[in-house]
Amino acid sequence: MEDLKWDEDRLYQLVQEKLGDYLFLVVSNREPYIHSMSGKEIICNRPVSGLTEALDPVMRASKGTWVAYGSGDADRTVVDSSNRVVVPLEKPEYTLRRVWLTDDEVAGFYLGFSNEGLWPLCHVAFVSPTYRETDWDTYKRVNRIFAEAVLQEVAGRKAMVLVQDYHFALLSRLIKEQRPDLTVGQFWHIPWPSHEIFRTCPWQEEILDGLLGNDLLGFHTQSYCHNLLATVEHTLKANVDHNRSTLTYRGKTTLVQPFPISVDFDRLSQEAGNEAVEREMESLRHEFDLAGKYVGVGMDRMDYTKGILERLQALDKFFENFPDYRGKVVFIQAGMPSRTQIDSYQKSNERIDNLASSINSKYGNESWKPLVMMTRQLTLVTLVALRRLANFCVVSSVHDGMNLVAKEYVSSRIDVDGVLILSQFAGAVDEMPDALLINPYAITEFANQIKKAVEMPEMERRRRMKTMRETVSNHNIYWWGASIVSNLISIARV
Secondary structure, three states: OOOOOHHHHHHHHHHHHHHOOOOOOOOOOOOOEEEEEEOOOEEEOOOOHHHHHHHHHHHHHHOOEEEEOOOOOOOOOOOOOOOEEOOOOOOOOOOEEEOOHHHHHHHHHHHHHHHHHHHHHHHHOOOOOOOOOHHHHHHHHHHHHHHHHHHHHHHHOOOOEEEOOHHHOOOHHHHHHOOOOOOOOOOEEOOOHHHHHHHOOOHHHHHEEEEHHOOOEOOOOOHHHHHHHHHHHHOOOOEEOOOOOOEEEEEEEEEEEOOOOOOOOHHHHHOOOHHHHHHHEEEEEEEHHOOEEEEEEEOOOOOOHHHHHHHHHHHHHHHEEEEEEEOEEEEEEEOOEEOOHHHHHHHHHHHHHHHHHHHHHHHHHHEEEEEEOOOOOOOOOHHHHHHOOOOEEEOOOOEEEEHHHHHHHHHOOOOOOEEEEEEOOEHHOOOOOOOOEEEEHHHHHHHHHHHHHOOOOOHHHHHHHHHHHHHHHHOHHHHHHHHHHHHHHHHHOO
């Protein structure tokens, strides 16, 4: 695409000009708007999601349909007889088609095969995947339920379908079997592992067959694309063209491309300068006695892939090896618990809690607490204030598709200051070589990088941050959305 900055208006214009008479559908597990009860009143919330940020303007421009699981306790109340509701509420511009799942289907499809099977398999986080036949059967059933919903929405029209993420590995093939004329693409938001790791999945061939129902298959990085090509090459009797990054299987060709997801840089930068954020910064300084101290932050869901345990181990080593910084550095770990019904998450959180208590007990005193755990739902203002306060931000994923925390931190640093410590195993590393790079498992070197962040001269901090801000600004969430949609439109027009 031409090298001009993308924004919401430009993405809107692209879709209106190029889509023509095609119906545009997005399919995701998470819905872009959730209706819930607040007392006796129904309220509509928009989840904080990069996916929603990117695709909401596409949907509004296309007047299309978004198919998603209805999870809100008032979602059924507001839909019509066809399970549809127009959104956004204040200015209806596209259709949200809700799909209903039973508690057992959510347990087997989402918590089970998606997040106990595919999630650890693809993240290579040394948590063994759990493969249950019953979960796999439920996963297949839910993919069929969504395929039926998509086909009902298409209803004989020309359409482009953009499927989201690892919850729907079988969906595109199911759609194509009924409507081979449709143009179908899919974006896989998590890493794709090597073929040696993926082959442990008992249903690897079925999953790959499902994904090759797509005309376009997107990942965050080129390395994930290479892994997918190699996995197919070793598993299926497909024609793999590494130079063109295509897979030909069962008579059709799938284009495999990298599309590194991003954030709304301008909006995040604007929010960072709000008076409410300034007030919250002062409040946090007072609450945690941060005046005159170096502040570090980690901002993640409490997920074992985020390297939070390794982060705290490095913080422990930092205070052990560099005692002069005791009393001078405060680290704030922010983020809410996630998937607490899953045993591996419960065990991970217990280890993190125990280590956090140990660090504060070992190094803290009446006047100084080295580690603050804010593991709860935080407001947007608080999150932005933490990014603004942090002299350094740690992203220590043991494996991550992209990790938008790194880009959110950079976008919020309107003072063009601060240091990003970034795992070499996060997809964001390809775009952010000016971060301090770490191997989260190399604890001593990790601790040394924390020391380097604290001691980095202001001129170097600003040089690095300026470069990273320019990168995120130019390759923002609208650039990501335009890249995928442009490719999908080009395929449809061939």
